[in-house]
Amino acid sequence: MEKSKIVALEDRIPKLKEQRKRKANRRLIFLLSLFFAIILVVAYAQSPLSHVKNIVVKGNKIYSSTELISQSGISTNTNIWKVKTEDVTSHLKSLSEIKKASVNIKWPNTIIIQVQEHKRVAYLQTDNAYYPVLENGKILKDRKIAELPANSPILFDFKDGPVLNDMVTGLENLPDEILNSISEIHYSPTKTDQNHIILFMNDGFEVSATLRSFSEKMANYPSIISQLDPSKKGMIDLEVGSFFKAFDQQGEDKTVEKAKSAG
CATH class of the missing domain: 3.40.50.10960 (Rossmann fold)
Incomplete structure (x- = not known):
């Protein structure tokens, strides 16, 4: 009985080593993937690819879309990561005929401005x-x-x-x-x-x-x-x-x- 147990344990040692090796490989792959993902995000954030490409204005009748975009302070040179929606909304609501305003970011590079004008x-x-x-x-x-x-x-x-x-x-x-x-x-x-x-x-x-x-x-x-x-x-x-x-x-x-x- 004791001899059979010893043999079984010896048989299991290679399997345990293999399992540990696979876990270590998976951990390494995960860490490497995370590392490269962070590099890609940083590179994207610093590159022109992260600039605003489209600005969509909705709900405006009195003000032109050009006027509202200018008032928002956002342009195609604006880094989308640096857009502060609360500040943009405040700029828009400072216009005399704007009753309500909201700004939403649609990734990867679109800004949607929704306004409601005073009648x-x-x-x-x-x-x-x-x-x-x-x-x-x-x-x-x-x-x-x-x-x-x-x-x-x-x-x-x-x-x-x-x-x-x-x-x-x-x-x-x-x-x-x-x-x-x-x-x-x-x-x-x-x-x-x-x-x-x-x-x-x-x-x-x-x-x-x-x-x-x-x-x-x-x-x-x-x-x-x-x-x-x-x-x-x-x-x-x-x-x-x-x-x-x-x-x-x-x-x-x-x-x-x-x-x-x-x-």
Whole structure:
């Protein structure tokens, strides 16, 4: 019995040596692979291959892709390993019309910039120029345009402050169908209502309203005009109730003149 055990043990020694040798070889191969992988990563990081090759901009309508890329500070000379997404996002959000921004890295060398811009709800007419008014009530004085904007209400006699903010909030709450039907809005305060406004609609009607209930009552505008004769223009009063008063040609001229000279 003892002799058979000794023989069996001697038979096992070469096998144990072989197993240890294979483990040592696998360990060596792993270490060598890791070493060369590190060398490749370092070489890649230091070479032009690690530079940004593509910059994709999404969600922009007001700003051009070129403007946003320039503001981001990223170029094709930028090492992708050195791109700090938080810093790039901060640069983009410093633009007046950027509401949200995110930056993602898509390996090996693509940057994706996603932005959400503040909506332009109207334009403010001042000194024969038009300034965009954003959904947050901010007037972009560095983005004036000389030509009459299309498909956006023009605000007259408004200034920075609570009244303008209430006006913007009211416009934001309107469906696009109604918002696009408004041509002009004149701030026309009275002794009894400091929030009084007069609207000139694209269909030829005028609306007298107050900012306190503007968006709520203007939401019914399509229903109101559907009950009127489109050939008879006049003033739709939404201040207290909701009634219509037609005007003749002379009365219409006086109403427009009074509205445009108000304030």
